[in-house]
Amino acid sequence: MNRITRLFGKNKRDILSVFTTAGYPRLESTGETLAALSDAGIDMVEVGVPFSDPMADGPVIQESSAVALREGMTLPTLLRQVKEVRPRLRDDMPLVLMGYLNPMICYGIERLFSDCKDAGIDAIIVPDLPFDEYIDVFQTLCRQYDLPMIMLITPETEPERIRLIDRECDGFIYMVSSASTTGVRDGFDSTQERYFREISEMNLSHPRMIGFGISNQSTFRMACDYASGAIVGSLFIKYLASESSPRAAVERLLASLGR
Structure with missing residues (x-):
């Protein structure tokens, strides 16, 4: 059974998912960072996957992608690093590959699915993937390799x-908190809370995770009130840049979220 299915099948609440840019802050730091997250x-x-034009990402993650690209990070290198470190990680911790369509097409779509499965990836997020393209090309591969395509809603x-997304996709639904890019924000306003409530009241069949703007205990708590949990990205990347090690960055992140 896919690790994502197992995670959400426990009816677990307050799920914390953390985004990290492969190859940041150093090319070979990916494994160390994943191990620190797993151990915590x-x-x-x-x-x-670092990309030169990450349209969904704010300045912090854009900069981390630029650094990782300068360090020499590529999709083949990322998959090698994940495969090497996967045996050191908790078996119940899903890994989700997040990247843009262009590098995946260059890599080869079926080759990507095969190599992701071999490396221990459990799902894929492609923010710029058209839904029709998912249905025509990706859906069969997702189910063949048991690698759900996680779709974003705003x-x-x-x-x-x-x-339609709830009916045709597997895994979980990624709720983007606002119609903007990623980034650290102090809190959610009443409009965002109304959006969270309206989606919750739709009684969708798939679990939901809320991301973009989760940066403190308050935003994490509100996300967990309306979904299975929250996804944190920019805040962790900032800590990776400022702390002495990935483990120190993880400790600071957990403290900031009240975990």
Whole structure:
């Protein structure tokens, strides 16, 4: 059974998923960072593929991608690093590959699915993947390799589209907290809370995780009130840049979220 299915099948609440850019702050630091997250009990990790034009990412993650690219990070290198470190990680911690479509097409889509499965990846997020392309090309591969494609929804996504995603996709639904890029924010406003409530009241069949703007105990708590948990990215990347080691960055992150 896929690790994501097992994680959400426990009816676990307050799930914490952490995004990290592969190859940041150093090319060979990916394994060390994933091991630190695993040892700290983080529930799920997104491993970001650095890309030159990351349209969904704010300045912090954009800069981490630029650094990782200068360090020499590539998709083949990322998959090698994940495969090497996977035996050291908790077996119940899902790894989600997050990247953009262009590098994946260059790599080869079926080759990507095969190599992700071999490396120990449990799902894929492609923010710029058109839904029709998912249905026509990716859906069969997702189910063949048991690698769900995690789709994003935003406050601008129509209810009919949300129900279509809920029906056609597996894994969980990634709720983007606002119609913007990633980044650290002090809190959520009443409009965002209304959006969280409206999605919760749709009674979708798949679990939901809220991301973008999770940066303190308050935002983490509100996300968990309306979904299975929260995804933290920019805050952790900032700590990776400022702390002496990935383990110190993880400790600071958990303290900031009140965990």
